[in-house]
Amino acid sequence: xxxxxxxxxxxxxxxxxxxxxxxxxxxxxxxxxxxxxxxxxxxxxxxxxxxxxxxxxxxxxxxxxxxxxxxxxxxxxxxxxxxxxxxxxxxxxxxxxxxxxxxxxxxxxxxxxx
Amino acid sequence: xxxxxxxxxxxxxxxxxxxxxxxxxxxxxxxxxxxxxxxxxxxxxxxxxxxxxxxxxxxxxxxxxxxxxxxxxxxxxxxxxxxxxxxxxxxxxxxxxxxxxxxxxxxxxxxxxxxx
Numbered sequence: 001x002x003x004x005x006x007x008x009x010x011x012x013x014x015x016x017x018x019x020x021x022x023x024x025x026x027x028x029x030x031x032x033x034x035x036x037x038x039x040x041x042x043x044x045x046x047x048x049x050x051x052x053x054x055x056x057x058x059x060x061x062x063x064x065x066x067x068x069x070x071x072x073x074x075x076x077x078x079x080x081x082x083x084x085x086x087x088x089x090x091x092x093x094x095x096x097x098x099x100x101x102x103x104x105x106x107x108x109x110x111x112x113x114x
Numbered sequence: 115x116x117x118x119x120x121x122x123x124x125x126x127x128x129x130x131x132x133x134x135x136x137x138x139x140x141x142x143x144x145x146x147x148x149x150x151x152x153x154x155x156x157x158x159x160x161x162x163x164x165x166x167x168x169x170x171x172x173x174x175x176x177x178x179x180x181x182x183x184x185x186x187x188x189x190x191x192x193x194x195x196x197x198x199x200x201x202x203x204x205x206x207x208x209x210x211x212x213x214x215x216x217x218x219x220x221x222x223x224x225x226x227x228x229x230x
Contacts, residue, residue, distance in 0.1 A: 036221075043118065044157070044205070044221035090156050100145065100209075101170070102219065104156030 002027045004074075004091045006105035014113045019078040021108045023091030026072065032099065033074045034092040035065055038107075044090070050074060061085070086112045116140065118222035120206050126228045127196055135191040135225045139208030146189050147219060148181055149205040157205050163189060196229045203227070 007022040025031055035047040048059025055067045065076045074091060088107045095101040119138045127133050139146050145164055149157035159173040163183045171181070178196075183189040193200055203226050207219040 041223060043223045044207075046218050049218075092156075100147070100162050100217075100219075101159045101173075102147075102149075102157075104158070106154070106156050 002029070002031065002093045002095050002103050004033075004093050004103060004105040006089075006091050006108050008108050009106070010109045010111065012111040012113060013081045015083055016080050019076070019081045019085065019110065021076040021089050021091075021110065023074045023076065023105060024072050025074055025091070025093050027093055032094040033065075033067065034094070034102070035059065035063070035074075035076050036090045036092055036104075038088040038090065040087075047076070047089075081110075081112050083112050083114065086110055118206055118208055118220055120204075120222040120225050122225060123223065124226045124228075126230065128230050129196060129198060131196050131229075133193050133196055133227065135193075135204050135227070137189045137191070137206030137208075137222060139187065139189070139206070140220055141187075143208035143210055143220075144186070145209045145211065145217070146183060147207040147209075148189070148191050149207065151203040151205055151224070153202070160191075160204075193227075196227075198229050201227055201229045 003026045005024045033050040036044045037047050038044050047063050048057045050057050050067045057065050063078050088109050090107050091105040092102050121136045147162050148160040151157040161181050162170040166186045178194045181191045203224040205224045207221045209217040209219045
């Protein structure tokens with residue numbers, strides 16, 4: 001079975017400092033992994049996805065994630081936080097035998113201090 | 115262009131009542147999904163439509179929940195005899211073609227259901 005664990009429920013950073021949101025996955029298959037962002041009162045938006053090509057994935061708004069099979073991790077990073085990055089972030093894996101079915105982690109709320 | 119829209123944005127009902135939640139997918143998207151997000155949790159899969167038919171309804175929690183998509187576009191999630199535990203945000207998503215992993219799911223803003 002597929003699952004993801006987001007290791008931090010809340011992360012607080014100062015504007016201009018790096019962001020690290022941690023995610024570990026479990027999958028019986030070669031996984032497809034995603035990061036989604038959810039701003040208040042807005043729909044979930046895809047930040048980036050890993051689909052077994054390059055292990056370093058670049059997404060929108062300067063975010064990146066690195067797939068590390070040996071560590072079963074897919075951490076999300078950004079070199080410099082902006083106030084507009086404050087939101088809820090979800091690490092997601094697709095179920096291998098039902099690839100349309102997205103399995104979400106419990107989320108990490110990113111707070112950005114001025 | 116227009117994204118996925120959901121109505122109502124908020125719904126308050128009493129325990130035991132019937133509710134309908136509507137989803138308008140992006141025009142031309144053949145696949146449609148419903149998820150439920152409880153407070154403090156990530157969304158959980160409920161049901162997936164390919165065209166008019168429910169291709170996978172394994173996430174529906176019980177037989178009080180039912181969803182339709184009669185013309186392959188708009189979908190309605192129906193909940194009978196609502197319970198307080200049904201309170202959650204119900205999310206709808208659509209994608210261009212059927213359920214392959216590489217077809218991005220575009221999400222609507224959700225309907226917040228509160229059962230008193």
